[in-house]
Amino acid sequence: MSRVKRFFRTYTPFTRAGMQEMVAYRANFLCFLIGEIMASFIMYFVWKAVFDSSGSETFMGFTMEDMVVYLFITFLAGYLTYSDGAFTVGEEIIDGSIAMRMIRPCSFEMCFLFQELGNRIISVSMIFVPIVAGVEIYRYVQAGEVRFQPIYFLLFLLSLVFAYMISFYFNVCYGFMAFFFKNLWGTTLIKETVVNFLSGAIVPLAFLPAGLANVLNFLPFASLSYTPVMIYMGMYSYSEIAWRMGLQIFWLLVMYGLSKLIWRSAVRHLSVQGG
């Protein structure tokens, strides 16, 4: 018990600092948010054109209403589970300030995790309710009935937590690569695009050829946003939800183990540059 208490006492200040940091750069956050929401609307119009020109009510099993929910909830999930710890680790390795973290008696990734949680708490509180409410109002207007299902919503939240943790450890692994590459800018661009595609953030995995979709469904990337979004939309049965969440936990453990492994080898390769 006291160990748990000590753990939280050590790391909660990071959350507090992360929140304060977020507030200090609120204008930056707002600009970012507006840009992202505009991107979602562009996707909306693209899909609207696809649906309008297809001439039928449904496209690959999705109605336009499903598509709108998919787009905005994917945006939400993507945003909530996005972890830029990798970039921070990478930057700090490159400019050598990683040294200042190593002189503190804390676990590396826990500092990042709790600091990022602080960032997230502020941004979540600003966008979560408006987006979910907006999507539900849209659904109500379209269907003429309340489609919101509390159980799926709660399972969605749980799945989001797993998704965030997978994303976090995946990015920690990736960030530690800076120990070997010394620069992450180019690879980050590739990574973001590949992950966006593989996780279904650009095109729903259900739209892809069956063989490819099956493979992608099993990869960790689907766990990042596709799984929680499908749960939210009520596309999965309970047994399928159980199996998907099991898969999420599996990938979480894999990423966690991998990050530990990479860290152990990376620390021996560390050459703090400059100063």
Add this chain to the structure above:
Amino acid sequence: MEAMIYAENLRKEFKKIIKEPGLKGAAKALFKPNKEIVTAVDDISFEVPAGEILGFIGPNGAGKSTVIKMLTGILTPTSGFCRINGKIPQEDRKNYVREIGVVFGQRTQLWWDLALRETYSVLKEIYQVPEEQFKKRMTFLNEVLELDSFITSPVRTLSLGQRMRADIAAALLHSPKVLFLDEPTIGLDVVVKENIRSAIRKINEEEGTTVILTTHDLADIELLCERIVMIDKGRKVFDGGLSELRHNFGDVRTLRFELVNGPDFKLLDYRRRFKLTDDDVSAERDGSSVTVRFDTAKVSVEEMISYTLSTVHVKDLNIKDVEIEEIIKKLYRREVSL
């Protein structure tokens, strides 16, 4: 009892990719990097007893910072090991760093975007400093480092001198047994330097904190350190007290004569008179005065004065103490054989 800091045969090699100049070289390095192993620290051993302030000096690129980074557990030595406070930094980093404080003059551990005060409250939790002790500690640090006037300002708005004081306070908050200071006075003005030196002295005297200090400002060394370790090109070239350094590497003295008619180097030819080389004696004109630096192993102070007095009209005479700086300059230039 074992020394507080014990380093044995520390060695650190880095792999360096050699790029040939130009675009062709860059392309070549991309596909077939030409790697070279650079030895930054080569077989360094030393120890520091508890409560001592050790000055760690050497020219730029000598490997000082690399040694400090190995001692603080940031880098892993290629071979050799160090044990500080009975612990090997690389083995149990989290527990080890609990009892040390580190300041890198060129970096900061303060939270850049937050008010300075917030950094301290974060550190308080990380190091689990009890509330009571934290308050006492802050009062003490405020007193020696004068943080009061900027403790509510965001760190990014602090001046370099303020930031350095704040960083030193951050390193001392948890009352560490060992304090590592890597160039703590870099880029600071005389007043702040003095302030920081007296803080270091006070902490060392009152709490018996062992301090390792690297610096390029030899005044830091003369005012703070009982002992110095000098390294050059990764190797240890001197380890001993300041008086020993003076004794071993020649007593350089400086005499300043103010002359009635101004210096006339045709008359005052120290080199020819004492048959010395440029390394052993130098005479510089400074208005109507002449400043002579010379090695007392070659010519005595008495001889020097009597020659000058008998050659020109002297209005005033000033004898400066041995300048460590002169010895170290010579050492850096490798003029002293070891």
